[in-house]
Amino acid sequence: EADIYQTPRYLVIGTGKKITLECSQTMGHDKMYWYQQDPGMELHLIHYSYGVNSTEKGDLSSESTVSRIRTEHFPLTLESARPSHTSQYLCASSEGGLLSYNEQFFGPGTRLTVL
């Protein structure tokens, strides 16, 4: 079944650790996105990709980095986690060209807590 997956679903780590949040989709979508969401707040786009080897920073500044080596995989990495990184991270994907819009499909999210 075509879907979008995120692992881990929950992560509690100490300050200074390096972490990678995984996101994979089986829908063959070219476009992928990472959003950050704090409780009661809007989703903020932090990274996006239009295809393999394409990555762009979103509207909200983030210390995280992303890579897109394969169409289906869009991992997000924090080199040194801090308590300010505590948040929920949502991955999404969609079809379409550079400026076109199609429905975005969202993963279940990763809730990250940095102590």
Added chain:
Amino acid sequence: AQSVSQHNHHVILSEAASLELGCNYSYGGTVNLFWYVQYPGQHLQLLLKYFSGDPLVKGIKGFEAEFIKSKFSFNLRKPSVQWSDTAEYFCAVNQGGKLIFGQGTELSVKP
């Protein structure tokens, strides 16, 4: 830059009550508008969308939304809510191929 405002942060209704959630975006021109819903423990999913044409858009589960260009609004409505409509609702607008979201409205429906 485009922004989206959802005026109701938390709405509590009894079953069978009518629902209207407000959504306003900041500037005009051609816009693509969306409502997403997140049921407890589930993924964010598309409820309905407006690209062009009839400003009254029908979505899943009996929801509809009306695009009023002069008011920069895209309010979500449902004539009679059910307990299963308890969820968080997000309005969003497309800007250059990216989505700009509002802060969400939490809807609680009492049985």
